[in-house]
Amino acid sequence: MKLHRIGAMAERVLRQLWHDRRVLAFMLLLPAFAMILFGYSFSGDIRGVRVAFVDEDKTDLTASILENLQKDEALTVRVLAPGGDPERLLLDGGYQAVIRIPAKFTSLYYAHFAMGVATSAQGRIDLTLDESDPQIAATVRKSLADALLKLGEGGPVDVQVRDLYGVEVRFIDSFAPAIMGMVVAMISTVLTLLSIVREKVDGTFARVWVSPVRRGEFILGYVLAFGLIALVQSAVVLTIGSLVFHIVINGSIFWAFLCVILFAVGSVGLGTLLSALAQTESQAVVFFPLVMLPSVLLSGMMWPVQAIPAVLRPLSYLVPLTYSNRVLRAVMVKGLAPWQEPLGFGGVLAFVVLTVVAASLVLRQRGRSTE
Amino acid sequence: MSREGAPVFSAKAVVKTFGTLRAVDGLSLAVEAGEIYGLVGPSGSGKTTLMRMLCGLTPPTAGEVRLLGYLMPRERRAVEEQFGYMPQERAVYRDLSIGENLLFFGQIYGMDRKRIAARTAQLLEMMNLADRSRQRADRLSGGERQRLSLACTLIHEADALLLDEPTIGLDPALRAEFWDYFHQLSAQGRTLLVSTHYLHEADRCGRVGLMQRGHLAAEGTPAELKSRAAALSGRAVPDMEDVFLVLTGARQGGAQ
Ligand SMILES: Nc1ncnc2c1ncn2[C@@H]1O[C@H](COP(=O)(O)OP(=O)(O)OP(=O)(O)O)[C@@H](O)[C@H]1O
Ligand SMILES: [Mg+2]
Numbered sequence: 001m002k003l004h005r006i007g008a009m010a011e012r013v014l015r016q017l018w019h020d021r022r023v024l025a026f027m028l029l030l031p032a033f034a035m036i037l038f039g040y041s042f043s044g045d046i047r048g049v050r051v052a053f054v055d056e057d058k059t060d061l062t063a064s065i066l067e068n069l070q071k072d073e074a075l076t077v078r079v080l081a082p083g084g085d086p087e088r089l090l091l092d093g094g095y096q097a098v099i100r101i102p103a104k105f106t107s108l109y110y111a112h113f114a115m116g117v118a119t120s121a122q123g124r125i126d127l128t129l130d131e132s133d134p135q136i137a138a139t140v141r142k143s144l145a146d147a148l149l150k151l152g153e154g155g156p157v158d159v160q161v162r163d164l165y166g167v168e169v170r171f172i173d174s175f176a177p178a179i180m181g182m183v184v185a186m187i188s189t190v191l192t193l194l195s196i197v198r199e200k201v202d203g204t205f206a207r208v209w210v211s212p213v214r215r216g217e218f219i220l221g222y223v224l225a226f227g228l229i230a231l232v233q234s235a236v237v238l239t240i241g242s243l244v245f246h247i248v249i250n251g252s253i254f255w256a257f258l259c260v261i262l263f264a265v266g267s268v269g270l271g272t273l274l275s276a277l278a279q280t281e282s283q284a285v286v287f288f289p290l291v292m293l294p295s296v297l298l299s300g301m302m303w304p305v306q307a308i309p310a311v312l313r314p315l316s317y318l319v320p321l322t323y324s325n326r327v328l329r330a331v332m333v334k335g336l337a338p339w340q341e342p343l344g345f346g347g348v349l350a351f352v353v354l355t356v357v358a359a360s361l362v363l364r365q366r367g368r369s370t371e
Numbered sequence: 372m373s374r375e376g377a378p379v380f381s382a383k384a385v386v387k388t389f390g391t392l393r394a395v396d397g398l399s400l401a402v403e404a405g406e407i408y409g410l411v412g413p414s415g416s417g418k419t420t421l422m423r424m425l426c427g428l429t430p431p432t433a434g435e436v437r438l439l440g441y442l443m444p445r446e447r448r449a450v451e452e453q454f455g456y457m458p459q460e461r462a463v464y465r466d467l468s469i470g471e472n473l474l475f476f477g478q479i480y481g482m483d484r485k486r487i488a489a490r491t492a493q494l495l496e497m498m499n500l501a502d503r504s505r506q507r508a509d510r511l512s513g514g515e516r517q518r519l520s521l522a523c524t525l526i527h528e529a530d531a532l533l534l535d536e537p538t539i540g541l542d543p544a545l546r547a548e549f550w551d552y553f554h555q556l557s558a559q560g561r562t563l564l565v566s567t568h569y570l571h572e573a574d575r576c577g578r579v580g581l582m583q584r585g586h587l588a589a590e591g592t593p594a595e596l597k598s599r600a601a602a603l604s605g606r607a608v609p610d611m612e613d614v615f616l617v618l619t620g621a622r623q624g625g626a627q
Contacts, residue, residue: 008478016466019507203462207523210426211479212451 001220005213009221013195014228023191027229031183031236038179039172039245046139048076052095056082059106061151068147069099074139086128096133097140100126173248176241177256177328178301180234181321184260185267187233188226189291192271195222197284200275215360222268223356230264231257251335259331259338262348263324269355270320276362295321323347374440379404379531379562380425385434387420387585394420396585397434402564402578404530407557410566411573411615412582418566419459421582422533425564426456439531452480455529459536459566461516462523463508469495469519470504473526480527487526494522497552514541521549525556532556534565538572550575570611581615589618 017024053069055062070077080089086098102124109123127144129137199205208218234257241247249256270291278284295301298308299321308316316322326344330336338345378401387395395417402408410418423429424436427444436443441450463472470491477487495501498518508516521537534553538546550572553563557577565576573579574593581589581596589596593611600608600617608614 002481004481005479008475011478012464012467012471012475015471016464019466019468202465203458203460204464206423206426206428206458207456207462207476208479209428210447210451210454210456211476212481213479 001214001216002212005217006220006224009213009218010224010228013222013225016195017191017225017229027187027191027233028236030187031179031233032240034179034183035176035237035240036244038175039241046074046135049074049097049136049139049143050095051075051077051140052084052086052089052093052098053077053079054082054084054086054098054100055079056103057101057105061106061109062101064151065101065147068150069143072143072146074143086126090128090130096130096136098126098128099144100128102126172241172245174329174333175301176237176245176247176249177332178299178321178325179241180237180256180260181263181324181328182295182299182301183233183237184230184264185295185321185324186292188230188264188267189271189274190288192222192226192268193274193278193284193287194281196272196275197278197281201280215363218363219268219272219356219359222272223265226264226268227261230260234260249332251331251333252337255331255338256328259324259327259345259348262352263320266320266348266351266355269352269359272359273355273362294319298322300325317347320347320351323351377437377440378402379406379439380408380533380564381437381440382421382425383435385421385424385431385436387417387424387429388432393585395424395431398582398586399434400580400587400590402562404562405557405560407553407563407565407575407577409573409576409579410564410582411568411570411576411579411611412566413568416582417585418568418582419535420585422456422535422564422566425533426454450531452527453529454531454533455524455527457521457524457532457534457537459539461513461520463516463519465509466507468505468507469500469511472508472519472523473504476523477526482527490526490528491522494525498522514545517541530561532561532563534563536566536568538567538569546572570615573611573614581618583619588620 017027051069053066055066066077066079069075078095082100084093086100089095089098105123105125112122125144127140129140131137196205199208238247238249238253242249274287274291275284278287294315298305298312298316298319300316301321305313305316305322323344323346327338327341327348328344330341330344331338380400380402382398382400385395385398386393398417398421400408410421412418420429424431425438425443427438427447430444438447438454439450441447464475467475473491473494474484474487477490482490491504492501495504498521500515500518500522503515508519511519517537517540521534524532524534538549541549546569553565554575557563565572567573573596576593578592579590579596580587589599591599596611596614596618597608600614604617608617
């Protein structure tokens with residue numbers, strides 16, 4: 001193992017990318033593009049759900065419920081006079097939910113507290129919901145529950161909320177680590193794969209094979225080059241994340257970059273491994289969706305792994321990005337050290353070792369085989 | 372260098388099969404230091420396969436292949452810095468410039484930048500590519516790329532050179548220049564194994580092996596081959612193409 005040969009390999013890979021301005025631009029714009037696109041379309045916080053509020057009781061209590069609802073940014077509340085048919089309001093009125101507080105609500109509510117279990121009397125609120133969009137419906141349910149909780153003393157239960165892991169964590173905050181992992185994995189895997197396949201097609205691979213370059217040096221050259229690129233890409237994601245989306249990073253940037261680089265190393269290994277299965281550049285292209293789709297769908301990037309049907313869930317644990325997401329979120333959002341998220345960190349380390357070892361075995365086979 | 376006076380390139384009863392195809396079929400040869408050995412034969416006769424085995428790129432199915440006395444591919448680490456291989460395809464990095472290609476191939480052979488720069492200037496001068504070192508390889512003409520490919524093989528000044536069809540696709544003048552250059556290299560004591568299917572080029576080799584269906588149909592200096600063909604056909608055979616046809620049995624005794 002000679003450092004200067006690893007350096008020569010890495011320098012060559014970087015020079016090749018430098019000459020290919022389109023690929024270079026793509027590498028830098030992709031993280032920016034992904035961050036902005038996903039950031040805006042999945043900013044996650046639903047806002048402005050149109051809610052009709054019909055108050056047939058008109059007391060201080062109902063007024064404070066209304067006030068709580070109006071403070072909730074998720075809802076746009078319109079107060080309507082009693083008498084309308086809730087179903088019509090949903091169908092024709094353009095509302096997504098109707099909250100109706102029947103007459104005597106307040107007296108029943110207090111009666112319940114005065115007499116406890118001795119009475120079946122209880123304040124009741126009618127909620128008519130458009131269930132065709134479950135996420136909207138869930139938002140309204142949650143907002144209403146929050147509004148009732150905030151009634152304070154006299155409320156049914158006193159829930160004390162303790163927000164762990166720093167300030168309010170928004171969807172985008174936990175999304176940035178996933179984007180970082182996804183972009184780095186995609187670029188490192190795909191460009192390594194393409195570059196090695198091209199070396200084989202052009203015959204430069206044969207030249208390198210007969211030279212003093214060892215398999216390990218060959219792979220490490222790629223690792224070094226794409227490790228550097230991963231750093232730059234992560235910096236782009238973080239910069240856009242903080243400038244445009246004001247993401248909150250609670251943890252250490254150092255550990256985050258270290259984990260991203262490790263993940264890039266594994267991705268280079270994966271690209272090398274896949275290069276053994278492709279003889280031509282067009283065959284190589286076939287692998288892209290094979291790598292990308294499971295990463296996006298099964299890694300817990302868009303929705304938690306718990307939301308994936310039980311049949312598919314084991315597959316999630318075969319997707320490298322699942323582990324990268326776990327450890328990067330632990331580091332960046334929760335502010336933990338990588339080893340405090342053993343499953344994620346261990347998964348990334350295992351990914352690195354497995355792919356790099358397998359890649360160097362496969363390189364040996366390819367070099368000596370028939371073609 | 373070569374192990375105990377062993378030939379630079381040697382093959383003993385070498386067989387290479389691909390499935391049922393016997394690409395190289397019981398071939399033996401020995402090339403001594405300083406020779407220019409021409410491997411001449413039609414397309415598909417196994418020239419490239421033999422060279423790839425000599426480089427350690429692919430193991431023989433049977434028999435043994437040695438480079439500077441070292442068994443290939445098993446002992447290839449012992450000789451990896453001492454030979455240069457020019458693959459048949461113009462194997463250069465298309466997205467790198469001429470200078471960057473030479474830089475990379477010099478670096479992996481452990482040369483420092485200063486030595487690479489000096490050697491690059493020298494090679495580009497020789498290849499008529501001086502002042503072009505910043506040009507990208509994919510903007511070069513076929514012949515220019517071929518010259519770059521040869522320069523990449525020569526950068527680390529190896530003593531044993533395997534050149535797979537170095538002159539294919541070149542115009543006659545350039546081809547003649549290449550051969551002059553090969554003779555210079557051999558005069559410096561280097562050993563060249565050059566494959567070609569231009570039969571006229573055989574005349575410029577020290578020794579020629581006529582390859583046919585994976586084995587050597589005939590071997591000797593061009594003069595020897597011509598006199599053997601003359602003896603066989605009963606008339607003078609000055610043209611290498613006729614020599615090949617006579618010696619491979621494609622054409623007998625002067626009959627047309
Ligand atoms: N990897 C391979 N798999 C299967 N067959 C192969 C392989 N490599 C070579 N062959 C076959 O072996 C035979 C010899 O090929 P080779 O490339 O050695 O010929 P050649 O003399 O170099 O021809 P040319 O002058 O066209 O370059 C051919 O029939 C070729 O199809
Ligand atoms: Mg050939």
